[in-house]
């Protein structure tokens with residue numbers, strides 16, 4: 001099964017997850033930024049595509065790539081600042097899947113938390129005063145503090161397990 005891992009990452013979180021995914025796949029599986037995707041992407045049977053969540057969906061660069069991807073087996077993974085078990089996290093994966101052309105087979109999804117750029121947090125707190133729905137609260141501070149620890153070793157291990165499970169399922173192994 002010809003497989004490739006592609007990712008879009010602004011501050012490195014999704015890149016780390018991409019590398020953990022690739023590490024669980026056969027040696028030599030390419031792991032590249034989306035911007036360096038090979039022109040013969042159609043030749044791959046399975047594309048792992050990673051994005052960072054931007055306002056509840058895939059970030060623009062990943063989105064553009066997903067829109068143009070002709071039906072393939074696609075496994076999606078993402079990182080986000082919020083709790084990965086939240087409805088927001090699930091929606092952010094669903095939104096990513098919705099971008100894909102009809103007929104694309106989404107063979108697996110994975111999401112974990114990723115540190116939010118401190119400059120962005122500062123900007124948000126400046127833009128939205130306390131009391132505003134997006135303003136500073138102790139809960140939001142706690143969420144950012146938790147996100148700052150991710151992706152951690154456990155996340156990367158889970159990402160590797162996700163990748164191995166996808167491949168095994170498609171290759172019909174372990175039956």
Ligand SMILES: Cc1cc2nc3c(=O)[nH]c(=O)nc-3n(C[C@H](O)[C@H](O)[C@H](O)COP(=O)(O)O)c2cc1C
Nearest residue numbers: 009010011012013014052053055056080081082114
């Ligand atoms: C402009 C912007 C928008 C974001 N929107 C969301 C969001 O809607 N939900 C969320 O949970 N995290 C959001 N985040 C946090 C990022 O998804 C998170 O920090 C991610 O791990 C960054 O990945 P990267 O290091 O690969 O760029 C946003 C970050 C930025 C910079």
